[in-house]
Amino acid sequence: MPRRDSALPRDFWARPHIAAALATCDLPAVLEGVRSAQGWSQGELAAAVGYSQSWVSRVINRQQALTVEQVRDLSGRLGIPIHLLRFADAAAPERGAGPTKRREFGKVVTAALTVPVAPARGDIGDHTAPTLRAITGGQRRLDASSPSRDLAAGARAHVELTTRTLARARRTPYAPDIAAAASEAAGFAAWLHADMDDAGSARGHYRTAVRGARLAGEPLLGAYMLGSLAAFETDNGDAAVGLELTREAGRLVGAGAHPTAAAWLACVRAVAHAALGEARAADRAIAAAEAAVARRDNAQPPWPWVFPFDAAKVAGYRALVAVRLRRPADARRAFAEAFAQAAPATKQRGVLMVEMARAHIAAGEVDEAFRLAGDALGIGVRYGSDRLVSRVRRFRRSYRGAPARCLRELDERLADTLAL
Template sequence: MPRRDSALPREFWARPDIAAALATCDLPGVLEGVRAAQGWSQQELAAAVGYSQSWVSRVVNRQQSLTVEQVRDLAGRLGIPIHLLRFADTAAPERGAGPTKRREFGRVITAAALAVPVAPPPGDIGDHTAPTLRAITGGQRRLDASCPARDLAAGARAHVELTARTLARARRTPFAADIAAAAGEAAGFAAWLHADMDDTGTARAHYRSAVRAARLAGHPLLGAYMLGSLAFFETDNGDAAAGLELAGEAGRLVGAGAHPTAAAWLACVRAVAHAALGEPRAADRAIAAAEAAVARRDNADPPWPWVFPFDAAKVAGYRALAAVRLDRPADARRAFTEAFGQAAPAAKQRGVLMVEMARAHLAAGDVDEAFRLAGEALDVGLRHGSDRLVSRVRGLRRSYRGAPARCLGDLDDRLADALAL
């Protein structure tokens, strides 16, 4: 019989996977996390909550819906912090649903994820505050895969304001550093959304806020993550010298003993900046350093705030980006094939890589394949409401000065339609 008084540590509820499940009231995910953390079998979990094993099995396998009363009962029996649960509709939008249905789902779930008071009473700040704020950001990040950035941006900005106000009130409390880290995450996500909206000025402002909050938190990995994100953003927007300087600062922050995920990612960010500056040897050295880091045995569980390990497929994607900027179309195409063959990037990232792959084909003289890929990237951009992606396809089309080609007519018509939306 499992012990019901063996409470899990507070840090458990702040784990990214658990915080994200709490943010969307994903009880099956929370239950499975608790079971694994306690080392229980499913039968022992059933005994702990006082339900039959068959009922618990249906819940964990998402075959049994729960009432609000049952959620509260399970939370009480397992010590799940009820104040962290956001009672939202956790049903995913049906497969094949159009953009309108996805946007409606996004608005509903985002509103639920933000259902916290904007100005909580002063005595409410405690050790639960930062995990709650981070859980909201985690829920928003999950939605980014299926919702247009414009549908999430207003909620993300409101959350940035909430975390900033909470941090201001918590400055003289023992919880200030953790809340500053939550504020950094919120600002970083808002920056990502505005970058996807092709709003570079607002994105840059949010990235800088994220860096300041990370410094206030005193967390080197978070600081490096935000500096590295800003570095890639600057490089991607034409200031590779600033990007390289920021990437170097991020590397100094984590030091020589950095986790391999952090070391590999920062090396890739440097590689793309070196390539954009026309420095092939430095770019190649940085890619080699990234490949060595991902091959390390301890490159397993990624450190917060990274969500996924940085693996060989991701390095291949950056190697391809560097090759495009170094005018090495054959190398770029091989690297893109490797990146797509080993893993399936998220939709928006896949679209960005398609545009870059199209540039490599165009440089190699393969016009038809280049604009076929550009058309696919445009589909992704329109489907996911990514202004950045649509803008990049437009930029690729404007860069072509060759002879008229049959493949361009349809793309031109679709780009014109996209501008009229």
């Protein structure tokens, strides 16, 4: 249990980054600063403030907005000088007002110096971006159990809503947060269209997502969207473009990237290298990902990542690399490791099944390969994933071996999908 009365350094509240966070009421930055200065874990910080660790984690990762009441409560519990917080001055909102602003001090100062700030419209405020993000979050949760085609129309409408809202919010302090929400909405729409095998629409939405992240001034979000676009381009046969996009994403996050971001980008890069036949580069990238996930500070993922990128996820990518480099034994071992440690989402499990089938074909295990392909086809049909059905069809066309009963059965099922 941490000591709540343990003294902070005398100059702590005057340190530039803490003073800047106080000036903009950036409580996530203040909380993280206090935690670091005290040498606490997030669990110990949670104990000190009397909230759950998951809640504290969401606050620090900027996934949980704070009310003024919560700001006052946290300030009292940690001894934060509330008179230095921006909301405590004469212009402060009343108790019970909406979420506090979370813009970084540098962005606020830059905006104030370069852009005349217009008064906020009555329908736009601190609540706007969290509300838009909550809609995207709800759609993402539905994706786990719903066909992409059932969600696509709503996702496109939400992209239009966020775009129109951003246009109305221009030159207001809320524009960066709303731009980030618009980026997330477009990124989800891109994923749905990729799953529908609509490459043109998916690519357009990904580009919109990248632009939104740039408008928001959020390097991590920009890297996430660029990396997602890179994976999409590699998956659609343009690994050279995918590789260049991962490099651009890497430049955005820099050398000090959070291990979750670094590991994920390294894995996406590894698959692109493997697709280009660059075995040594692919192996180096996988090794970099393994080193990143093993770091002690890989416990809490940074927004917009929801879950840490762990060893099981790296094993899945290692298997994909092995398939593309025609290493069937390595691929099967890596797939076994990935599935033993975690259960992928249903559609992603179907994609991995097709890749596993390729590894079994390379090892001469035809029956097992086509059993897996048939299971993947069933998932594709059940969840309306055209992308998954197309992968199974491409897998079948790539087979050049002797006829067998398992082939005829898969051919019949593929023919049936055309009549659905």
